[in-house]
Ligand code: SF4
């Protein structure tokens with residue numbers, strides 16, 4: 376099962392900033408805001424795409440994702456994703 380945790384102290388919402396970047400980028404539309412905190416309503420529907428992590432306005436460590444049935448599965452670091460995306464762009468231009 377995939378687990379989802381937000382470091383609420385580092386999330387911008389704790390500073391009164393109305394950020395919802397991660398929520399808006401969730402591929403499965405399972406994230407939301409409840410009592411001014413980022414939540415996931417149906418973690419069982421999470422596909423572990425890490426888009427929410429990668430689009431966090433602070434950094435990729437504010438949102439933690441892990442799968443206890445598959446502990447070796449770890450989110451791809453954002454820096455690697457950016458590098459891969461840059462290479463992809465170069466290859467098609
Ligand atoms: S990993 Fe993907 S599907 Fe899961 S909560 Fe984040 S954006 Fe949504």
Ligand code: SF4
Pocket residue numbers: 381385386387388394395396397398413430431432433434437438
């Ligand atoms: S993108 Fe980051 S800072 Fe913004 S609401 Fe989501 S967890 Fe908080």
